[in-house]
Amino acid sequence: MLNIPPPVIDxxxxxxxxxxxxxxxxxxxxxxxxxxxxxxAVYGITNLCQGRSVGEQVCFLEGLLPLDDIPLFLPLIKTEYNVCTDVHIFPSYEGDWVLLLDSTWDENQLSLIQQNTNDFSLIKEKLTKIQNPK
Structure with a gap:
């Protein structure tokens, strides 16, 4: 195991x-x-009831559980409340854990990169037309 200093873990x-x-x-x-x-609450998940089906309470988990002892990572999932999240699901002896981590910043960065790529493609296309008029 890595020896990670407590301030880094904190x-x-x-x-x-x-x-x-x-x-x-x-x-x-x-x-x-x-x-x-x-x-x-950030993900719009409220009013949970212990002992009830999780799929009935958290729609995007329907059909994903139970796991077959293999962790599952679903990046950049948009919830029904329009929040982008990374979903980590992993098994343990207690059951399956579902971790949610807000990935809105990542989504915004990827959108910016995609937009820049599209802009550069359009510029390249225009330059090609100018250099090779028909």
């Missing part, structure tokens, strides 16, 4: 909690919600 934890709006769900293998916490 920084990472604070970053995840504050900048990435960490939230989590713990789902039993039968699909019922066991526990939850973190900043779920």
């Amino acid at each position: 920084y990472i934890l604070n970053y995840l909690l504050e900048a990435r709006s960490l939230a989590y769900l713990l789902v039993k293998k039968d699909g019922t919600l066991l526990a939850w916490g973190g900043n779920l």
Whole structure:
């Protein structure tokens, strides 16, 4: 295991909690919600009921659980509340954990890169037409 100094771990934890709006769900293998916490309201997840099907309460998880002991990472998922999130799902002996991390910043950066790429393609096309008129 890596020997990571406590200040570095503290920084990472604070970053995840504050900048990435960490939230989590713990789902039993039968699909019922066991526990939850973190900043779920950011993702529009409220009024959860322990013991009820998680798929009925968190629509985007329908059909994803239970896991077959292989972690699942779903980047840049747009929730029904228009929040972009990275979804990490991994198994444990208690059940399947679902971690949500806000990825709005990543989405915005990728959109900017895509827009710049499109702009450069248009400029290249215009230059080609100017250099090779028909």
